[in-house]
Amino acid sequence: MADVIIWLVAIPLVGAIATLLLPRPATLLVVATGVATSTAAGLLLYSVAIQGALHYEVGGWTAGLGIALRADGLSALLLMMVALVMLAASVYSSAYFKEATQRERFWPLWLLLWTALNALLLSGDLFNLYVTLELLGLSAVALAALGGTHAAVAAALRYLLVGLLGSMMFLAGISLIYAGYGTLDMAQLAQTLAAGPVAWTALALMTAGLLLKTALFPLHFWLPPAHASAPAPVSAVLSALVVKAAFYLVLRLWLDVFADMVTPTAANLLGVLGAGAVLWGSWHALRAERLKLLAAYSTVAQLGYLFLFFPLLQALPPGAARELAAGGLVILALSHGFAKAGLFLAIGVIQQRSGHDNIQQLDGTAQRLPATTFAIALAGVALIGLPPSGAFLGKWQLLAAAVTSGQWLWLLVTAIGSLLAAAYIFRVLGHAFGHRPYPNQPVAVACEEWPALLLGATATLLLGLASAPLWTLLEIGS
């Protein structure tokens, strides 16, 4: 069953080339590619649950020389999230881009982005991670520029420069690691790394590069313009998946590879930056005038919560409490992925149907687009962290870990952040439910409204009510 790993990279890559060469049946090709990739992701998740972690050596070359791919519980779960979000956003994109020429430019990049995400989540060595990070960055920048407006191109260019700077720092860290330890395989490094100046500098360089890419406060400055000016399905995927890919790498480095070297001070630093992100991002989301900007600032805040877990996980001794907290981190990340993608798709529907995304002028939206408004509410439940959403479980574990380890500050930050989130979501809903007599307008088609609704429901209902197996899966390490 280990072969399914390579299918997850090969299918979207072949799909990307096919849509480039055959633009006419592209939509059909994307549907086939999407369904096949999602099936592969499901199969992988099933195999990991049954057999444990999987390994695959591309072309039969052993690790060190060849490319080693591996999947454990964490990567299988994230791959499943990527598949579901990309599938829903693909369906939405087929309705979002009205002109054939737009779709011809969009599909190859879209599938390339999917390939890069899958390859990144499966990579077992640091250099391969660098290459996949660059693939991801380049396709994400090209997609973000597709809007074609001056603001979109300027934001995409800034996004590219920031991304390149991040990758260069990551690569500098890699060269130090290779100089010091002679290997880039993450599993081997986890055993041989020793605390010292080389490993410290490498970790600092790689982390700084990744924090830039994952837009942790105060390195978030590039995210709101880039995410707010991209086409709606692209914004959805950038916010839900692309920043999370860099976060996944921080998680791998700090909790797996460099786990023995992380000191409380370093972990607290990440926690403080996360707290800054929660407060700053939530406040700016509340003050935003446009829906897309609100969603983008909300992404800055939601990523902050994930970093609050680092000092807590560092303080908790290995055991049940730590496992619960780690599971809380993952479910919060998954829940945000689905909810934010759903929110951006719903905003896209509103923007296309009303011609604007100005929050002040949303009155009557609930009458005209009830399903989309419901999708925003569902996503909002998960963003605030109300029960029964997956985010509620995640924040519950965050609070429990904060109480257990006596770090009360994070509890306060989470409470303020959640209140601000409630305020910015209800501000949108308050306007959307405002009464205003509107002339009858055609209702949106199912392809536009359903993806957002399903993503919101996944974040709020599925992850909240059926997430117990998640903790069992996460115990499957590589």
Next chain:
Amino acid sequence: MLTAHVMYGLSGCLLVALGLRTTLLHASLLRRVLAINVMGAGVFMMLIAVAYRGLGVPPDPVPHALVLTGIVVAVSATALALALARRLHAEHDNG
């Protein structure tokens, strides 16, 4: 003792620092693209220095492979950055 490969490595570090400084401090777009490339060259020099295994011994091929891949990535990324920058300039000239 300051041998050749140590000098290579240190110059690489210097180039990384110079590139990083300009990327962060200068607003000019072209300068920043160039600075990121200087930084890349520094990282590549560090990797080449890492490959040295002593006189008469063939160098470690893995860092060389990394540098080759890195150059391909850097060239593609620079091309994309320049294409986007041209697009911005064209719009400035027209509007």
